[in-house]
Amino acid sequence: MNKENDIRKKYISVKGARLHNLKNIEVNIPHNKITVITGVSGSGKSTLAFDTIYAEGQRRFVESLSSYARQFLERMAKPEVDSVTGIPPAIAIEQKPTARNPRSTVGTTTEIYDYLRLLFGRIGKTYCKDCGQLVKRDSPSSVVEEVLKFNDDDIVYVTFPFSRQMEVTEEIEKFKESGFFRLLKKDTNEIISIDEIDVSEIEKNEYLILADRFKLQKDKETITRITDSIELAFRVGNGKIEIRNITKNENKKFSKEYECTNCDIPYFEPEPRLFAFNNPYGACPHCQGFGRTMGIDEDLVIPDKTRSIRKGAIHPFNTESNAKHLRALIKVATKNSIPVDEPISSLSKKQLEIVWDGAGDYIGINGFFKYLEDNSYKMHYRILMSRYRGYTKCRACDGSRIRTSARQVFINGKNIPELIELPLNQHLEFIKNLKLNSYETEMAGQIVRELNWRLSLLVEIGLE
Ligand SMILES: [Zn+2]
Ligand SMILES: [Zn+2]
Incomplete structure (x- = not known):
């Protein structure tokens, strides 16, 4: 066994290390022993340990992986060294203040x-942002399916709303031509003849067109009839239909559009490009998919989260002319049991909302900046504002960069x-x-x- 091999088995052998301050260092570090590198500050201890030995070990590990795996890892440059031999798989533990988000995602x-x-x-699947209902597109057959879930003998009304896309009188004529002559009052389920009612009443949006009503049976004949009237109502009602189960006092709205029928909020249908933030179709329209917007930087407004409100946690309130806002805040804080002598970081989300949005006589941090904005023709307001401006997480998409329709898909x-x-x-x-x-x-x-x-x-x- 030659000497070279012997060293390789027992030592990490570094030759000609020249990175940063290292002056052509040659060193053998024994395996299976604890080795401490000491020296004055700036002598190159970390350069030798982390940037040369560890870096080379890491580089070789990465080189040994498949090309597929390598694409996820940063390409590492070869450290400036003539040779490193006998290097085992390396891990490095660095002394470092905890990073804000150390998790890899x-x-x-x-x-x-x-x-x-x-x-x-x-x-x-899309769920409505306001009411949580599943958003889907309905068809006559999906409506029939829902109706057949009711109990036998339930009294069921098939209705649809006015489209309001044309004059009411015009629409009434259209309905009559299609054979619909009865209206249903929304709040009382009262049935009224279409000719008996004043147009101005209908314009108040309190009526539905009654297309059919029946006592639910699930024999073939009844199902055919139900299907026919739902299909007709769907067509004449522009794809909107409301089924009222009078027995159960339950109303169900359906739409051929991809929208929440409770809240009338339309959504984009899920498809791969809806989730792309670098495409206008998917990008949050507020921040254009950037995830951040120019605004008031919360970290500049409250630079030290360990400070209490009374001790000046809110930086812009610390000047003589703005101290009145701090006094107003302390007043409402007492009423809302917000601790003013605790670190501001200990406040709950609800309490912070009051600090930012205001309450009672206190205009809130946001109100304060709105005031500056509204009076920004005054030079000193503009200067004051500019001290707190920065890129902040987009409030519309919460930094996710994609539009609401995309964020509501689960x-x-x-x-x-x-x-x-x-x-x-x-x-x-x-x-x-x-x-x-x-x-x-x-x-x-x-x-x-x-x-x-x-x-x-x-x-x-x-x-x-
Ligand atoms: Zn909804
Ligand atoms: Zn956004």
């Missing part, structure tokens, strides 16, 4: 994001922004535990498998 790996876009575009209770914020191992768990029905499996099984092995790989190579 898939947020930045575009390939995973592309698969998520496919997954959510195919089988994601699979198994999670939307894309929540998913990409998860640490990789939890993200993988979520994908592994997805519960899909047979239709969803058919639509997206392959995508789930692709995501599964890619995420597994990322977790395996230790990016989690």
